[in-house]
Amino acid sequence: MTDAAPPVMTRIQQKNRDLILQAALEAFSTNGFRGATIDQIARAAQMSKPNVLYYFGSKDEIHKALLTTLLDMWLAPMQQIDPRGDPLAEILRYVQAKLQMSRDFPRESRLFAYEILQGAPHLTEVLGGGLREIVDRTVEVLEGWMRDGRLASVEPRHLIFSIWAMTQHYADFEIQVRAVLGPGHDPYQEGLVFLDDLYRKLLAP
Incomplete structure (x- = not known):
C-alpha cells in the first residue's frame, strides 16, 4: 500500500x-x-x-514554514550557477543576485540571521541536510573550474561563506552601513561595484 x-x-x-x-x-x-x-x-x-x-x-509550525521558505529562496541563486558557463561570470552573477536579495528582502535576511544566532532550533535538520547537499554540489563545480585552471585556486567553501557574509551584511547591518556612508550614497550599488572588483581580482586565473 x-x-x-x-x-x-x-x-x-x-x-x-x-x-x-x-x-x-x-x-x-x-x-x-x-x-x-x-x-x-x-x-x-x-x-x-x-x-x-x-x-x-502552532506558532512554531508557522515559524518553521517561513524559515524553510526563506532558505529555499536564499539558495535558489546558488542552484542556478551553470557548470557550463564562464566561471568568473557565474560567480559574479551569484554575488549580484545575493546582494539584490539583501536589498529587496532585508527583513527576511535579518530573520534568518536571528534564527542562526539562536542556534537554528527550527532549521537544524535542513541545515545539515539540504543546505549541505546544495553547497557540496556547488563546491564540486568550483573545484572542477579550479582544476581546469579556469578559476584561481581558493578554498571553495570559505569562498561561499565570504559571499554570504559580504552580501548579507548590507541587509543585516543596513542601519550601520547607511550611518557610516552618510546621505547621498547607495550602499547596494556601491557595494556591488566593490564586490565585483574584489572577486574579479581574487578569482581571475
Whole structure:
C-alpha cells in the first residue's frame, strides 16, 4: 500500500497560507519568535485566530514554514550557477543576485540571521541536510573550474561563506552601513561595484 498524496490546496487556500506567512514575517522580524503571537499574526493577516490555526497548528509550525521558505529562496541563486558557463561570470552573477536579495528582502535576511544566532532550533535538520547537499554540489563545480585552471585556486567553501557574509551584511547591518556612508550614497550599488572588483581580482586565473 502506498501513502496517499497530500491534498492539493485550492487557489484561495494557497493565498491564505501566503498571507499568513507574510504576516508572520512582519511579526517575527519586529518582535522576535518569543515576542510574536498568533493573535498578532492573525491581525496582520486580517484573519481570525482559528482560521490561522486551520492552516498551521502552532506558532512554531508557522515559524518553521517561513524559515524553510526563506532558505529555499536564499539558495535558489546558488542552484542556478551553470557548470557550463564562464566561471568568473557565474560567480559574479551569484554575488549580484545575493546582494539584490539583501536589498529587496532585508527583513527576511535579518530573520534568518536571528534564527542562526539562536542556534537554528527550527532549521537544524535542513541545515545539515539540504543546505549541505546544495553547497557540496556547488563546491564540486568550483573545484572542477579550479582544476581546469579556469578559476584561481581558493578554498571553495570559505569562498561561499565570504559571499554570504559580504552580501548579507548590507541587509543585516543596513542601519550601520547607511550611518557610516552618510546621505547621498547607495550602499547596494556601491557595494556591488566593490564586490565585483574584489572577486574579479581574487578569482581571475
